[in-house]
Amino acid sequence: MPMPPQAPLPVRQFAATLLGFPNRSTANLPLWSFFGASAAPPGQSAAIIKQLRERSGAPIADVKNMLLEHGWDVEKAFEALRKKGLAAAAKKASRHAAEGLVGASFAAACASTASTGGTRSGGAGSVVVVELNSETDFVARNSLFQDLVREVMAAAHSLGQAAALGPDHSMNLEQLLAARTSSGATVSEAVTQVAAQVRENVRLRRAFRVDGGDGLVFPYVHQAATPGLGKLASVVVVRSEDGSPLRMQDSSISSSAQSSCSGSSSSSSETNALLQAAGEGLAMQVAGMRPAYLTRGSVPPEVLVKERELLMQQLQQDEAFRGKPAQVVSKVVEGRLTKLLGEMCLAEQQYVLDNNITVQQMMTRLRKDVGRPLQVSSFLRVQCGEGLGLRGGGDFASEVARIVNET
Incomplete structure (x- = not known):
């Protein structure tokens, strides 16, 4: 109207x-x-x-x-x-207020090599990521709190693939809270017990499960104060483009056991090292550069239309573009959109471990070195306190209330 x-x-x-x-x-x-x-x-x-x-x-x-x-x-x-x-x-996308920890834990696909303690950095299997919040960072550094995060991750692994919901990898929190920990108590009871001991509000906010399927899954925890626990975690899944199983040799088990787990012959040590380095680098990329989409082709058409409209409206309000021919303005919009997509799409971002190439170019090199067509099929990024407010400095609620009262 x-x-x-x-x-x-x-x-x-x-x-x-x-x-x-x-x-x-x-x-x-x-x-x-x-x-x-x-x-x-x-x-x-x-x-x-x-x-x-x-x-x-x-x-x-x-x-x-x-x-x-x-x-x-x-x-x-x-x-x-x-x-x-x-x-x-x-x-x-993230403003930090809540304290706490994000934990990431890898579990191998083969039962004989499964590890929910985060001792391996990736491979064939799954990764669970949980966010447990506290009121202060002091409590987050407490061993009771850290042990609770590990208990929650172990319980999340025990639920299996059925606990994951939808393409965002999120888990059913009610199901996880009802799961049993190693002590026999439910996750909900364990959280309540730790909250009573530390005398702070402790809550399980989010949980995710990323399955590698026929590919390899790699977690990364940024600046982890203790293995697997930190303020920011990310996960990537690398798979073969042709759908064939992609596996890594585990030197801790025999070749026959490895073959029975993977269903295919083991990779060489050199290939293992290449895949491991690539997986860790890609997970670090997701953590540091926070992509929203895998490739330009995966950006929904409605998002592209909306971004073009916003860029056009911004230029129309810019004095420097008043009176410029429509084709000139359109060309500038497309140029800015290309730059924006370069920031939003993982494949087009500059690779954090080599600024001279993009992630796509890094994957091209990896395909050549490994001798197989590989692709990143999905990723996840979870930051502690994401969307909950400012970290530590100042009382944001009081600041808003003051402005409301003044006006």
Whole structure:
């Protein structure tokens, strides 16, 4: 529905003062925004501002103004922030408030070599990733808390593939909380017990399971203070493009046992080393560069359309492009979209271990060295406190409440 025309600035300033909005920035808003449509649900204005601030990374004043201007509709306000170039969604995906740990644990596919303690760094099998939150980092460094993370990961492994839900690899938390730990207690009971001992709110927030299937799965934990536990974990799955099983030789077991586990002949030590290095490097890539998609071809068409529209709207507001021919503007949009996709897509990113090549070029070299057509089939990235607020510094809720009260 079209909005009423703007009232003169003095009128808007008078209305803002009369209605209890003396802040200079809110006085510049349309007059209609001070009435019915701009009212936030009772008692929820601070929470809505906090939500959009964390999602967009835009200054709080701009966040509040956009919410007022769009009737406290979070989606419309977010799009408006993006159009004005105030929100960098892809680079502000995580704001850290909650403390705790993320744990990643690999389990080999063969029962005789299965390890849920994270002693191996990948291969044929599966990886579980769990996030356990606490109120302070002090508790996260406590051995009780760290042991609990390991117990939860072991319980997650025990549930098997049936516990994983959908393409995002997430696990059914209710099912995991009901699973038994090595002590016989349920995961839920174990979490409650540790919370009582450390006297903090401890909760299991998320859990994931990534299965390698006929490929190889590799976990990575960034700056792990203790093996398998840290603030950020990632997982990649590498498979053969032709669908044939991809396996690595385990020197800790006999050739006959390895053959019975993999169903195929073992790889050479040199091939093992190449696959291991590539898997670890790719997992590190996902952790550091946070891709959203595997390749440009996997980006949904609607995402491309939306990004083009946003880039076009940004250029239309840029004085430097006023009056420029449409074909020039279109070419700039496509150039910026290509750059954006280079950041969003794993295959097109610069490889973290060699800035002179892309991930795709690294995979091309690996195919040649290994003698098999290989591809990254999926990946996962989990960061502690992702989406929950700022890490450590300042009381963000109080900051939002102050701004709401001032305006």
